[in-house]
Amino acid sequence: MAELIPIYLMGKKYSVPEGSTILGAIEHAGYQLIRGCGCRGGFCGACATVYRVPGDHQIKVGLACQTQIEENMTLTILPSYPANKALYDLETVKDPVKALWQAYPEIFKCLGCSACTKICPQDIAVMDYIAGAKRGNLEQVAELSFDCIMCGLCASRCLAQMVPYNVAMMARRLYAKNTLVKPDYVLKRIEEVEQGNYKDEIDELIGKDIEELRKIYAGRDIEGI
Amino acid sequence: MPYPTDFQDSLAKLKASREFRKEQTIKRLTDEERTRLIEAFHPDYRPEGMEELRVGVNKGQRVPLEFASVAESYSRIDPEKINLNAPDFKVDVLVVGGGGGGSAAALTAHSQGASVLLTTKLRLGDANTLMAEGGICAPVRPDDDPYKHFLDTLGGGHYTNVPDIVKALVLDGPKIANWLIDMGVMFDFEEDGALKVNHCGGHSRKRLLSCKDLTGLEIMRVLRDEIRNREIPYLEFSPAVEIILDLEGRCGGAILFNMETEEYYVVEANAVILASGGIGRLHVQSFPTTNHYGATADGLVIGYRAGAELLHMDSIQYHPTGVVWPEQMLGQLITEVMRGHGTHLVNVDGERFINELECRDTCASALIKECEDRGKGVVTPTGMVGIWMDTSLVEGVEKHFVGIYQRFKKYDIDISKEPILIFPTQHYQNGGLRITPHGETTIPGLFAAGEVSGGVQGKNRLAGNSLLDIFVFGRRSALRAMDLINQKRSKLTMHHVVDYQNKLKELGIDESKKSPVLLPDYIREEIKVKRY
Ligand SMILES: Cc1cc2nc3c(=O)[nH]c(=O)nc-3n(C[C@H](O)[C@H](O)[C@H](O)COP(=O)(O)OP(=O)(O)OC[C@H]3O[C@@H](n4cnc5c(N)ncnc54)[C@H](O)[C@@H]3O)c2cc1C
Ligand code: FES
Numbered sequence: 001m002a003e004l005i006p007i008y009l010m011g012k013k014y015s016v017p018e019g020s021t022i023l024g025a026i027e028h029a030g031y032q033l034i035r036g037c038g039c040r041g042g043f044c045g046a047c048a049t050v051y052r053v054p055g056d057h058q059i060k061v062g063l064a065c066q067t068q069i070e071e072n073m074t075l076t077i078l079p080s081y082p083a084n085k086a087l088y089d090l091e092t093v094k095d096p097v098k099a100l101w102q103a104y105p106e107i108f109k110c111l112g113c114s115a116c117t118k119i120c121p122q123d124i125a126v127m128d129y130i131a132g133a134k135r136g137n138l139e140q141v142a143e144l145s146f147d148c149i150m151c152g153l154c155a156s157r158c159l160a161q162m163v164p165y166n167v168a169m170m171a172r173r174l175y176a177k178n179t180l181v182k183p184d185y186v187l188k189r190i191e192e193v194e195q196g197n198y199k200d201e202i203d204e205l206i207g208k209d210i211e212e213l214r215k216i217y218a219g220r221d222i223e224g225i
Numbered sequence: 226m227p228y229p230t231d232f233q234d235s236l237a238k239l240k241a242s243r244e245f246r247k248e249q250t251i252k253r254l255t256d257e258e259r260t261r262l263i264e265a266f267h268p269d270y271r272p273e274g275m276e277e278l279r280v281g282v283n284k285g286q287r288v289p290l291e292f293a294s295v296a297e298s299y300s301r302i303d304p305e306k307i308n309l310n311a312p313d314f315k316v317d318v319l320v321v322g323g324g325g326g327g328s329a330a331a332l333t334a335h336s337q338g339a340s341v342l343l344t345t346k347l348r349l350g351d352a353n354t355l356m357a358e359g360g361i362c363a364p365v366r367p368d369d370d371p372y373k374h375f376l377d378t379l380g381g382g383h384y385t386n387v388p389d390i391v392k393a394l395v396l397d398g399p400k401i402a403n404w405l406i407d408m409g410v411m412f413d414f415e416e417d418g419a420l421k422v423n424h425c426g427g428h429s430r431k432r433l434l435s436c437k438d439l440t441g442l443e444i445m446r447v448l449r450d451e452i453r454n455r456e457i458p459y460l461e462f463s464p465a466v467e468i469i470l471d472l473e474g475r476c477g478g479a480i481l482f483n484m485e486t487e488e489y490y491v492v493e494a495n496a497v498i499l500a501s502g503g504i505g506r507l508h509v510q511s512f513p514t515t516n517h518y519g520a521t522a523d524g525l526v527i528g529y530r531a532g533a534e535l536l537h538m539d540s541i542q543y544h545p546t547g548v549v550w551p552e553q554m555l556g557q558l559i560t561e562v563m564r565g566h567g568t569h570l571v572n573v574d575g576e577r578f579i580n581e582l583e584c585r586d587t588c589a590s591a592l593i594k595e596c597e598d599r600g601k602g603v604v605t606p607t608g609m610v611g612i613w614m615d616t617s618l619v620e621g622v623e624k625h626f627v628g629i630y631q632r633f634k635k636y637d638i639d640i641s642k643e644p645i646l647i648f649p650t651q652h653y654q655n656g657g658l659r660i661t662p663h664g665e666t667t668i669p670g671l672f673a674a675g676e677v678s679g680g681v682q683g684k685n686r687l688a689g690n691s692l693l694d695i696f697v698f699g700r701r702s703a704l705r706a707m708d709l710i711n712q713k714r715s716k717l718t719m720h721h722v723v724d725y726q727n728k729l730k731e732l733g734i735d736e737s738k739k740s741p742v743l744l745p746d747y748i749r750e751e752i753k754v755k756r757y
Contacts, residue, residue: 021553030752032744034462034484038351039517041557042632043442046351066635068553087454090409123631142411146437147627150446169450172443173409182406183419186365189399198371198396205376206388214256217380220373222429 008074022049022064022075035079042066045151048121051075061153063121081152083163086170096174097136104167107133109160116154116164122147126154126164133167139179141171227638228550232646235603238575239613239644246569247618251580259587260383266590266598268649269540269684274510280728281529282667288538291507295526298740299726301466302480302489304719309469312478312493316342317710318703319479319494321465321524324352325441325692326500326675328448329699330706334498335457337707342492343457344481346464346501346519346743350449353502353517353676354695357441358560358628359425360433361405361696362689363398366422369430371395378690381427381584382655382683385537390681393662394690397697402434404696410447411436424565425688427584433689438560438628441692463490464523464743467722468497468531468671472715476531476670484743493717496670496706499524500699503654503676506745509541513556514651523741524677528658530725533666536679537656542686545570545588547650549611551636556650559614559629561688564588566625571613571644572601586685589649596648603646611646653691655682664702670709672702 002017007025016025023037038046047064051073064077086103093099101107107130116126125144132140145168155163192198205213228236254262264270276293278284288296318334320327323345331343343349364374374395379386402420406412413421413435422431436443452459462484469478469491478493501524505516514520529535546559564570564581570588571577572595579591592612596602602610616622623630623641633640657679664672673679675695682690730736 019553024553027747028749030748032746032748033518034744037518038347039356041356041515041517042628043356043439044348044351044517046348066632068635085450085453087456089454090451146411146443147439149442169446172411173447173450175409176411177407177409180406180411180414181418182403185367186399186403186406186420189365189370190403193371193396193399199392201372202375202392202395205372205379206392210384213379213384217376218256220376220380220429223424223431 005069005071007069007072010076011074016069020069022062022067022069023047025069026064036064036077040065043149045149046079047077048151048153049075049077061119061121063151078152078156081156083152083155083166085163085166088170090173090177093174096138096178100133100138100167100171100174103170104162106160106162107167109162110134111159113159115157115159119153119157121151121153122149124148129168130164133171138171138175141168142175145172227636227643229606231606232603235573235575235613236643239571239615242571242575243615246571246577249577251577253580254583254587259583262590262594263586266594267586268510268512268543271510275539279732280725282532282534283538286538289509289541291509292504292522292525292538294738295507295522295740295742296529297729297734298738299729299736300530300722301482301739304722304726307480307489307491307719309491309717309719311491313490314342314492316340316492316494317496318706319344319492319497320500321479321497322352322500322502323349323459323461324500324502324675324695325354325445325448326695326699327498328452329696330498330500330674330703331457332448332451332455333700333703334706335455337703339707339710341457343452343459344463344465345459345461346523348461349452349459350445351517351519352445353520354692355441355445356515356517356558357692358438358558359562360423360435360440360689361444361692362428362432362687363402363434363693364395364430364432365399365402365420366430366432369432371398373430374398374432377428378687379683381687382685384683386683387680389662390660393701394681394694394697397701398693401693401696401700405444408447408451410444413437423562425561426564426582426588427687428689433562438562438626444692464741465501465527466741467719468527469717469719470531470668470721471717474532474668475714476668477714477717495709495712495714496672498664498672498674498699498702498706499528499658499677500674500695501677504541505651508745509651512543512649512651513547515544515547515556515558516651518744521742521745523743524673525657526741528666528671528673531668531671531721533668533671534659535656536659537684538679540655540684541651542585542653542655543589543649544652545585545592545649546614546647548645549609549648550605550646552607552609553636554632558650558652559645559647563614563616563619563626566619568618569615571615573603574601584685584687592649605646609648611648613644614647615644616640617642617644653686655684655686660698662701663705664698665705672706674698674702
């Protein structure tokens with residue numbers, strides 16, 4: 001059993017095993033979380049946590065499910081932070097960049113303070129992608145923001161009071177929809193299926209007994225790595 | 226110091242054998258060898274882990290103990306007290322579950338003009354879907370086709386899949402890929418403009434479409450964004466805890482539980498689509514799991530209690546490569562694509578023992594055999610056992626698998642130089658509520674889509690087939706549900722729950738046992754005993 005060390009959950013002291021994740025520590029303390037816990041694997045952003053440690057004036061952040069505890073840290077999970085989201089119809093967008101600017105004009109109020117970048121638990125260059133959004137460089141926004149789990153911490157810190165992750169969300173969709181070109185063969189395959197191709201071949205397989213199927217399966221041609 | 230000193234001997238052997246291993250070819254197992262290995266070592270075949278159901282449609286069939294326990298439990302509500310005459314919501318289609326299957330169903334029903342309510346247990350998108358790293362299979366590439374995908378899926382499922390459902394799966398594949406692309410999902414492309422496709426276990430063609438190594442996250446956040454754009458109503462932290470039927474045995478809605486205010490809502494609906502996902506957080510046979518916090522088999526429990534048939538519930542998928550060390554990451558997934566990229570599975574003595582491209586159940590069984598039968602596992606300081614995955618063989622692993630690379634870096638393990646210690650982890654529920662190719666369960670008006678359903682994947686799901694499954698059958702369920710939205714219904718009732726509970730009482734089952742459990746119980750015994 002690991003040694004117990006003190007931490008403060010929303011200001012209240014508990015002794016929890018050294019080396020635990022924040023989430024593990026909270027549960028060790030006896031909490032049954034309803035909010036503030038989703039995937040438990042660093043993907044969903046439900047468990048964004050802010051904390052401080054003694055002797056350091058700076059605010060620190062991490063995902064509770066991914067971050068190891070520090071002795072005497074005092075922490076709180078931010079399970080939700082109010083956010084505004086523009087509503088849009090991807091199908092009717094004609095000028096993607098303009099659409100983004102119209103949806104989120106507040107990006108032009110960015111003060112360049114970089115609080116968003118500093119707080120991002122995913123180490124995303126948030127301020128840089130907002131700069132990209134201002135320049136209309138959707139690809140840059142899409143690439144820089146790709147690992148975003150929409151935990152909300154950037155929105156909690158933004159001096160211009162914008163919600164960077166929703167800007168990125170829209171930018172990625174606009175970029176994918178308008179810039180990435182769908183290869184012709186996708187629609188061609190759909191057409192083939194609609195014309196009834198492959199059905200008979202598959203039905204023929206369905207009609208076979210398992211021994212026959214095994215043989216066909218064993219003899220199938222497997223593409224190399 | 227990344228790995229404890231206990232590991233150093235074994236790490237040295239692993240490094241020493243690397244050049245030899247690169248040249249080594251390990252033959253694929255024959256069907257027969259595969260069957261023998263699985264029957265001897267796969268957890269599904271451990272008699273002590275299984276139990277026969279004593280009540281319900283599938284009475285007499287073997288299921289994991291942990292599932293039997295929640296299936297043979299009482300309702301959270303008093304079925305005779307609840308007032309069904311004053312529904313809190315009245316909609317055409319109620320969708321239960323805010324993962325990929327539920328989102329696809331809600332979007333489809335909405336675009337068909339139905340009034341829709343989606344309800345989910347955590348937040349919209351907190352789901353297994355969002356955790357998928359590898360990708361989604363679809364037979365779109367010119368040198369691939371649905372026939373090949375069909376054969377791979379059926380063979381991978383050891384011919385236990387319901388063939389008509391698999392047919393629907395593979396024939397709809399291209400349409401689903403197209404739907405996602407059109408919605409602005411950022412798939413990976415090759416320089417020449419082709420969609421990037423990866424290899425993965427059990428597939429004879431490269432057909433795994435990916436969004437870097439965060440495919441599920443990317444798809445899920447797009448679906449969620451679209452649900453919000455279209456202002457489709459959804460409730461969070463409000464799991465369904467019971468299905469409502471009418472006097473003719475048709476589904477007429479569900480009862481939801483607001484976990485924060487602890488009140489119940491009655492939803493009247495012409496069709497209910499269950500898309501509540503899997504079972505991982507019940508920790509079958511005490512295995513760790515890759516699943517999200519809400520994967521507690523709720524949909525299976527309430528569907529079964531209402532009388533829907535289950536299929537293949539004796540079959541759980543253990544992903545061969547779950548993290549063993551560091552323990553803080555226990556059970557978390559190392560994507561299958563890693564195996565597809567030429568990593569080796571290596572025992573304590575630096576030896577390979579299975580072709581890494583074998584299906585999941587085969588690989589998982591081989592790992593268990595290597596550790597438990599041959600004693601060739603690496604033992605951790607806390608007594609866990611694992612096998613090395615030699616990740617350094619993947620060129621540019623730090624670029625191609627950024628997520629995994631960074632997660633290990635936090636624990637000072639550099640996976641471009643050092644291997645990962647892994648062991649099978651509970652990953653996917655192969656079976657579930659039996660469906661038709663249109664997502665219908667055996668109860669009229671009750672549909673199931675995704676991991677909660679059974680039949681598509683047979684007793685072994687191939688990689689990348691689940692993400693396809695959830696969208697194909699989420700969509701198909703919604704389309705079929707449209708046929709029901711103008712149907713007249715007889716009086717709503719909870720008699721099925723009363724009847725079911727009476728059977729439990731006859732068997733003398735403890736009345737304090739309630740389900741669905743909604744969340745896993747991770748509270749320590751030391752604390753529980755003090756809750757007087
Ligand atoms: C880590 C990981 C990686 C994976 N990688 C891949 C991959 O690369 N490719 C692939 O094809 N598959 C992959 N899978 C499998 C695949 O992601 C899932 O099987 C699939 O996404 C399940 O989708 P679903 O919609 O059925 O369930 P989920 O996405 O789990 O959604 C179910 C939703 O229902 C909610 N819910 C649960 N109970 C209730 C209730 N009582 N009432 C209301 N809501 C409820 C849950 O909270 C959740 O939001 C992976 C799975 C995991 C866990
Ligand atoms: S619980 Fe999902 S990111 Fe921590």
